[in-house]
Amino acid sequence: MSEIDPKLLEVLVCPLNRTRLIYNKERQELISKSARLAYPIRDGVPIMLENEARELEADEKY
DSSP states (O other), rough: OOOHHHHHHHOOBTTTOOOOOOEETTTEEEEEETEEEEEEEEEEEEEEOGGGOOEOTOOOOO
C-alpha cells in the first residue's frame, strides 16, 4: 500500500463541490462528506472521478 503525499492532501478538494476531503488511510480513500462520496487511492494516486467514487452509506463513519 503506497502512502499519499501529505502536501497533495492539502490542495485536493472534491471535484463536485470544491470542499475539503478527509483521508481514510485504512481504506485508502478520500472522503467528501458533503457529496457523500469516497474517492479511491490506487498506488498512491487519488482517483478523483465521480464514476470511480463509491457512495457512502447513511450510517458510515469516516
